[in-house]
Amino acid sequence: MRRHSEAGASCRAALGIAAGMILLWGGTACAATIAITVSDLAFEPAVVEARVGDVIEWRNADFVGHTATDRSGQWDVALPEGKSGSIPMTAPGVMSYFCRFHPQMTGIIRVKPKL
Template identity: 45%
Template sequence: MRATHRMLLALAGAALAAAPAPLLAAGKTYVVTMKAMAFGPVPAGLRVGDTIVWVNDDFVRHTATAADKSFDVDLQPKARGRTVLTKAGAIPFICRFHPGMKGVLRVAK
């Protein structure tokens, strides 16, 4: 093995060891339902690595679109989609078709 390869492997190992636990642990999964032209309650206690399952329980198409473009889930009626939370902070989101539909994901590290 060449020295450069050994160094890369060492760096990769260090990066894995330094990764914060939430990235390695399996996150929790939460459901947010779209119904009657509104997003249902946004779960509290979200953390990086958690998953949001968006469920469109309405009769029209909706999206869950982050203001910062970090996710954009486009759902036909009765469809569902998922977003894995990859960064901490407050992430406002809307439905692109119905801007009155909105919420904020508050994600801790």
């Protein structure tokens, strides 16, 4: 009987540790990398949702260079052919961006506050 109750106690402790690990894991999982593919002269997806702390990463799959350039002038990410570029989202809001070489290429990032 005693042995049985000890097993029960250690099981509860293990469950507590597991719950703590899930909380930690959940905390780090809040910051995500949101990938946008750049191909055929377009951002795909053209509209993305992010949270403050997330990183937006553009992957240029075209054989020409592009940029991801914020219309309000806050950031300008060079995307040479076959390369990636990224920036962290630091404030909530709606950002509209385009490619300086091909102004018809446009995208929108909606950034929500941190959870």
